[in-house]
Amino acid sequence: MIEKTALNSGWTLTCNDTGRPDLPDAMPATVPGCVHTDLLASRLIPDPYIDVNEITNDWIGRADWIYRCRFEATRDDSRVQELVFDGLDTIAVISLNGEEIGRTFNMHRTYRFDVSGLLKAGTNELSVTFRSAYAYGAEMEKHYGYRPNNYPGPGNLMRKMACNFGWDWGPTLVTAGLWKPVRLESWNRARLAETRVSATLAGSDGLVKVYARLARHGSVGPCRLVAAIGGVTTAVAVAASEDEVSFQVILPSPQLWWPHHLGAQPLYPLTLTLIDEARGDRLDSFERELGFRSLRLDTSADEHGSSFTFVINDVPLFIAGANWIPDDCFPSRVTGERYAARIEEAKAANIHMLRVWGGGIFERDEFYEACDRMGMLVWQDFLFACAAYPEEEPLRSEVEAEVRDNVVRLMPHASLILWNGNNENIWGFDEWGWRPIIKVGESWGLGYYLDLLPRLCSELDPDRPYYPGSPYSGSMEIEPNADGHGCKHIWDVWNDVGYEVYRNYIPRFCSEFGWQAPATWATIEESVHDEPLTPQSNGVFHHQKATQGNDKLIRGLAGHLPEPKTMDDWHFATQLNQARAIRFGIEHMRSHRSICKGAVVWQFNDCWPVTSWAALDSAGRRKPLWYALKAAYDPRLLTVQPRDGGLAAVAVNERTLFWRAKISGRRLKLDGTVLAEFEFWRLLCDRFESKEFPLPEDIVRPDLPNDEVVVVEILDRRAFHYFVEDIDLALPAPRLAVEVTAIDGGYAVKVTAQNFLKDLCLMADRLDPDAVVDSMLVTLLPGESHVFSVKTAKVIEADDIVVGTVLRSANDLVAGLR
Template sequence: MIEKTELNSGWTLTCNDTGRTGLPDAIAATVPGCVNLDLLANRLIADPYVDVNEITNDWIGKTDWTYRCTFEATREDGRVQELVFDGLDTIATIVLNGEEIGRSFNMHRIYRFDVSGLLKTGENELSVTFRSAYAYGAEMEKQYGYRPNNYPGPGNLMRKMACNFGWDWGPTLVTAGIWKPVRLESWDRARLAETRVSATLAGGDGLVKVHARLARHGDAGPCRLVAEIGGVTTTAAIAPGEDMVALEITLPSPQLWWPHHLGAQPLYPLILKLIDEVSGDQLDSFERELGFRSLRLDTAADAHGSAFTFVINDVPLFIAGANWIPDDCFPSRVTAEHYAARIEEAKSANIHMLRVWGGGIFETDEFYEACDRIGMLVWQDFLFACAAYPEEEPLRSEVEAEVRDNVVRLMPHASLVLWNGNNENIWGFDEWGWRPIIKAGESWGLGYYLDLLPRLCCEFDPDRPYYPGSPYSGSMEIAPNADAHGCKHIWDVWNDVGYEVYRNYIPRFCSEFGWQAPANWATIEESVHDQPLTPQSNGVFHHQKATQGNDKLIRGLIGHLPEPKSMEDWHFATQLNQARAIRFAIEHLRSHRDICKGAVVWQFNDCWPVTSWAALDSAGRRKPLWYALKSAYDPRLLTIQPRGDGLAAVAVNERTLFWRAKIAGKRLKLDGSVLAEFEFWRLLCDRFEAKEFPLPSDIVIPGLPKDEVVVVEMLDRRAFHYFVEDIDLNLEAPRLAVDVTGMDGGYAVRVTADNFLKDLCLMADRLDPDAVVDSMLVTLLPGEGHVFAVRTAKAIVAEDITVGTVLRSANDLVAGN
């Protein structure tokens, strides 16, 4: 059996810049980790997430560093002894007992070095020296020539997390280090060098396919591979000298694995054992939990162009998704528990797909395991984003090695439903001015997306779809960001115009669209100490990485909300506008479910405290956008949309049962008096359908637009329509009553409205930084009430629920302006 010894303790770190003073000769280091975290833990740098400290850290990525440790071992003749690094970031030279054993050039792959001849019985010395990514990038630019890159740094010239070098939501914190575990492995005869496992359906049965490649040592004799799942066992013989084996297992009538909004997620443990046929010894093993589901991506031509529809267990889905970025600039400190909590937050927001974006990393096993357990679909980008990439050596071989490593590692996961070639690179070449920069015959990545990646996916993981890019229209003959084909990104709305322009688009699938807002108030206070806090104060402004981001926040309010006059109003107005913009877009896209089959909002999470497009800020606090997603992605949605010259109530049903209920509506004055009403018995919306109900003319034609609202109800779902934007709506200052009563884990805060209250929010972090509220963006008619459930360990009373600070609404922003 393989013996494994973890080498994750006893490390020290040394700065190799002799001109750098003030650092100890040896700094205590944590493995897995990175240089930046070690310096931070030893109080040798200021926290780069606080104030403008980021800029004082630039020297770290421009410096060479060495990690060292000693470890005890026993040299074992007749056995293979290997050092295994699960992740090295990035350009490294590895030395054992004074001898170089290898070099790394890729953050995204595993490195294995045979040290059988170098290992000593007793104490061994191991060092890993990391070269500056900037210095290596400068060398590579001389070799490859310039390639366009939308962001600073040489991330497109090496295989390193691209957003390390800065993005429009992330800081420039260039890391180096042993970012994943390292160990010494000892084995004899044979081991499983590569194990490819897929789980699919064959009719009503589960089909497991296993392809294994063996590494052998010496005169290894015959072996057998034994596979067991769900009480079914299969064995394959492996003759001496053979290093490949394949087997299949049929599991009768397994329970199906579903995304969480449709069903359960049964997982079946697969156990593989490599057995020596002569001695009966177990030489190696492999275990994974498998889920059984069918999967295809429908891209067939149709009356609207060509589809982009995920079909799981023969059900065409509308995807309720969000983009996922690295959850920390220093990924080694993201734990399994952290992943599970974040993914649970996505599920609670009615998200059932996370797109792992191509400027970050292939996430750790714990991420995908949590998605398997919870029923969260995963769209996985290959790691190419917003840049042109050379296809020459040595980069090409590194790409091939990392793809092989990660496809084989991740392919057993039921949650993983797509390999995507790149993020925005085909679009960039086509529309961002790259063509005249890239010389004739020069590579820029297309060969990866249309040739290398699909070939490798077909070889290793043929049961899972591959798509060349996002956005991409399915053919280089069609503009890559066309509405009628493939997947689309919508960014002109945030960058150039108002969010009402989302209605100009009905794409087949929208894999990116987003709107910015600052982090929650408590998160800002924890990370910025400006006195006073203003949108333009040094720290707040530094934590806004988008070009003209603050200007776009204000421009986005025009025509919707008044320009804020205070920091607190700026904070709430921009958060509210973000929530409304994305809710507006999603409801529009979902109302056209027959054409559009998915919305993947940019973005779900943050990697540091920042003004960004995220729904959950870096502290894990829910922004108002999180609540807007929960509402807009509700499997049963009721929305009011323009249709022709009128309005229609649109019921959208993603549940497995039909939705049949009375639909009723009113046109009201804001004081609650009824001007017109209707009732229809009954509206029937079948499962996986959007059903339109045209509203009567006396409902859709207002008398006094500034003083009227349309309210439509269907069971417990409610939709509103306004004839003018808030800036022109006769919203009065809020008049309300607050009552607070204790409940398990916190308090029930009941708010009763005396006048019309629009998008009422309880900002729980203003009560307690750790508090969480269950609901937000609640609109109340005069006399109506709503109970906010607040989880907190802090004692609160009604007087703490202050209007204008803790309780916010559009009324606050509009009344008196």
């Protein structure tokens, strides 16, 4: 059996730069980790997430670094002894006992080095020298020539997390280090060198496909590979002359694995055991949990162009998704518990797919395992983003090795539903002015997306769909970001125009669209210490990485909300506008379910405290957008949309049962006076369907547009429609009553409206940085009440619920304008 010895302790770190005499000769190092986290732990640098400290740490990525450790070992010439590095970031030379054993050039690969002849009995010295990614990138630019890149740094010339070099939501913190575990493995006779496992359906039965490649040592005879799953055991002989074996296991009638909004997530433990046939002892083993579901991506032609529909267990889904970026600039800090907490937050927001974006990393196993358990679908980009990539050596071989490593590692996961070739690179070549820069015949990545990657996916993981890019229209003959084909990104809305323009598009699938807002107030106060805090103060402005981002925040308010005069109002108004923009876009797309089959908002999470498109900030605190996503992605959605010159109530049902109920509506003055009403006894919306109900003429035609609202209801679902934007709406100054009652784990805060209150928000972090509120963006008619549930360990009283600070509404921003 393989013996594994972790080598994650006893490391030291040295700066290999004579220009840093202020640093000690050696400092303690943590593995897994990186240079930045070790310097932080030794209090040798200021926290780069705080204020403008990022810029004082720029030198770190331009220096070379040496990690060293000593470990005890026993030499055994009858066994193969290998050093295994699960992740090295990035340009490294590895030496054992003073002798070089290998060089690495890829953050996204696992490396294995045979050290059988070099290992000493007793103490051994291991060192890993990391070269500056900047220095290596400069060499590679000379080698390949210039390639366009939308962001600074040489991330497209090497295989390293691209957003390390800075993005429009992330800092420039160029890391180096052993970011995944290290171990010494010792084995004899044979081991499983590569194991590929997939789980699909064959009719009503589960089908497990197994491929294994063996590494052998010495004169080992025949082996036996035994697969066990769900009470079914299959044994296959591997002759002494063979190194490869493939076979199938049939599991009769397994329970189906579903995304969380449709069903359960049964997982079946699979164990593969390699046995020496002659001796009968176990040589190696492989364990995974498998879920059984069918999967296809329907891109067939239709009357609208060509579809882009994920079909799971023969059900065509509307995807309620969000883009996932690395959850920390230093990925080793993201624990399994943190992964699970973030994915739970996504699930609670009614998100059922996360797109792992191509400028980051292939996440660690714990991420995909948590998605399997929670029914969270995963769209996985290959790691190419917003740049042109050379296809020559040595990059091409690194790409192939990286893809083989990660496809094999991740393919057992039921949650993984797509391999995607790249993020915005085909679009960039077509529309961002790259064509004149890239010389005729010069590579820019297309050969990866249309040839290498699909070939590798077909070879390794043929049961899972591959798609060349996001956005991509399915053909190089069609513009890559077309409405009628493939997947689309909508970015003119944030960059150039107002969010009302979302209604100009009915994409087949929208894999990116987003709107910015600052982090929660508590997160800003923890990360920025400007006196006073303003949108333009040094720290706040530094934590805004988008080009003209603050200007776009204000421009995006135009026509919707007034320009704020105070920091408090700026913070709330921009957060409110973000929530409204994305809810507006999602409800529009969902109302066209027959054409559009997915909305994947940019973005779910943050890697550091920043003004960004995220719903959950870097501290894991919910922005108002999180609550907007929960409402807009509700599996049963009621929304009011313009149709044929009038208005229609649109019911959208993603549940497995039909939705049949009375639909009613009223046109009211803001003071609650009913001006017109209707009632229709049975509106039937079948499962996986949207159903439009045209609203009567007396409902859709206002008498005083600035003082009226339409309210439509189906059971406990309610939708509002306003005839003018808030800046023109006669919202009164808020009048309300507050009651606070202690409950288990916190408080119930009951708010009773004494006049019309629009988008009422209880900003729980203004009470306690650790507090969490269950609801937000609540609209109340005069006399109605709503109870906010606040989880907190702090004592709260009614006087703490300060209107205009803790309790906010659109009324605060616009009352008194007219």
